[in-house]
Amino acid sequence: MLDQVKSTDLFIDYYSQWVRVYKEGAIRKVTLDKYLMTQAWVEKLIPELRMCDMTRITYQQLLNDYAKSHERQTTMDFHHQLKGAILDAVDEGLIDRDPTRKVIIKGKTPTEKKIKYLNQYELHTLLINLDLGTEVNWDWFILLVAKTGMRFSEALALTPKDFDFSHQSLSINKTWDYKGDGGFLPTKNKSSVRKIQIDWQTVIQFSELIKDLPENKPIFITKEKIYNSTVNDILERHCKNLNIPVISVHGLRHTHASLLLFAGVSIGSVARRLGHASMTTTQKTYLHIIHELESQDVDLVMRSISSLS
Numbered sequence: 001m002l003d004q005v006k007s008t009d010l011f012i013d014y015y016s017q018w019v020r021v022y023k024e025g026a027i028r029k030v031t032l033d034k035y036l037m038t039q040a041w042v043e044k045l046i047p048e049l050r051m052c053d054m055t056r057i058t059y060q061q062l063l064n065d066y067a068k069s070h071e072r073q074t075t076m077d078f079h080h081q082l083k084g085a086i087l088d089a090v091d092e093g094l095i096d097r098d099p100t101r102k103v104i105i106k107g108k109t110p111t112e113k114k115i116k117y118l119n120q121y122e123l124h125t126l127l128i129n130l131d132l133g134t135e136v137n138w139d140w141f142i143l144l145v146a147k148t149g150m151r152f153s154e155a156l157a158l159t160p161k162d163f164d165f166s167h168q169s170l171s172i173n174k175t176w177d178y179k180g181d182g183g184f185l186p187t188k189n190k191s192s193v194r195k196i197q198i199d200w201q202t203v204i205q206f207s208e209l210i211k212d213l214p215e216n217k218p219i220f221i222t223k224e225k226i227y228n229s230t231v232n233d234i235l236e237r238h239c240k241n242l243n244i245p246v247i248s249v250h251g252l253r254h255t256h257a258s259l260l261l262f263a264g265v266s267i268g269s270v271a272r273r274l275g276h277a278s279m280t281t282t283q284k285t286y287l288h289i290i291h292e293l294e295s296q297d298v299d300l301v302m303r304s305i306s307s308l309s
Contacts, residue, residue, distance in 0.1 A: 007052040007094045012043045014051055014094070018085040029180055038081040041066060051094045054086065059099035064106060072107030079105060117255040120262075122244040129242055136209060138234050141220050144206070145249055148196050149256030149274050151175070152228055152249050157184055158219050160210045165203050170196045172275060176218060178226045192275035257282070261289050 005014050019035050027035075045065050049058060067075040079100070089095045118126065127146060130139040145155050148170060156176035163170055173193050174184045187193050198206075210219055220226075232248045239246040247255065253274070260270050267290075271282040283290065 005051070005092075005094060008050055010047075011049045011051050011054055012039070012047060014089060015039055015042055015082070015085050018088065022084075022088075028185065029177075034077070035081050038078055041078065042082070051089060052096075054089075054095050054099050056097075056099045056101065056103075059086075060103060063103065067106040067108070070107055071110045072105055073110070075107040076105050079103060116245065116247045116251045117258045118245060118247060118251070120259055123255055123259070125242050125244055126238060129238065132205070134209070136213075136219055138220075138231050140206075140209065141231060142235055142238075142249070142252065144202070145252045146256060147198060147202050149253045149260075150196070151188070151192075151253065151275070152231070153178060153185075154187070154192070154275075156218060156220055156226060159216050160213050160219065161215045163206060163210070164195075165207045168198050168200065168203050170198050172196060176221065176226070178228065182221070182225065187275070189275075189277045191272075191277045194272060194275050196273060254285075257286060258289055261286060 005017070016039055019032075019039055023032055023035050042062075046058070046062055063075060063079060066078050070078070083100050086095065086100055087098065090098050123146060127143060130143055131137065132139055132143065141155060144150070144158075145152070148155075150172065153175035154172050156178055157174045158170070162173070172195070173187065175187055177183050177185045213219060228249065235249060235252075236246050257270050257274055260273070261267070267279050267282050270286075271279045274282065276282050276285075
């Protein structure tokens, strides 16, 4: 194990053990998979590097080689997933000095990622054409995500108990492990635990729809394995049939946020409704929309000033 590692051992052997000891069972599977991906890249890029040969130059070269095929933010994540193990190795005397000090993060120029969302007319067209019968189906799921901006895993985890119809609110306090073996999981972060206000029409619709369902069982889970692609395919068919832009379920979340921003809702309120860890996340995600709104503000200011004369 780690207490038997020598400075002449391979770094990849140390790192794989470190991940197993410190990360397995302590972090979510999706996060653990990122560490395992980093482990695979270390094995590919420096398979023969010994612990005692890990210097600032060799570490910087490792990051440079990784950055050749990855964007800067991805390279930064790669660095952070390695740094914890390396600092532990320094503490144990397996590496003489901290090789991560003054590191320079490089990476490919990120491709412009313009989020896909529907405008108000397109969303209205979609929602009025959903098949909303008396039984729970994926069209009800699409409606709820569009009305609340929930994440896919959050909406899957909803139970009748999460609805507070008298206060027109919905509690988000868990997610569904659709990528794994099913079952409830914690939310993405502490900020994701929240209450979302819902409109009176949604209250009436869902109070009737779920009145006879088990209080603590997920509304939309009829079998253990659920695929994101299943709902995306249904949504895609709707979009194509209605001749509106094809978006994903995550695009409904973007649509919800975009419409709120265009309606003048503050970034802080949108961030809380979406469960973002900070307003910075919201600002980065919806930067192009914020720029559009700023342009509208400039026009409004100019019109206001000109009317003063």
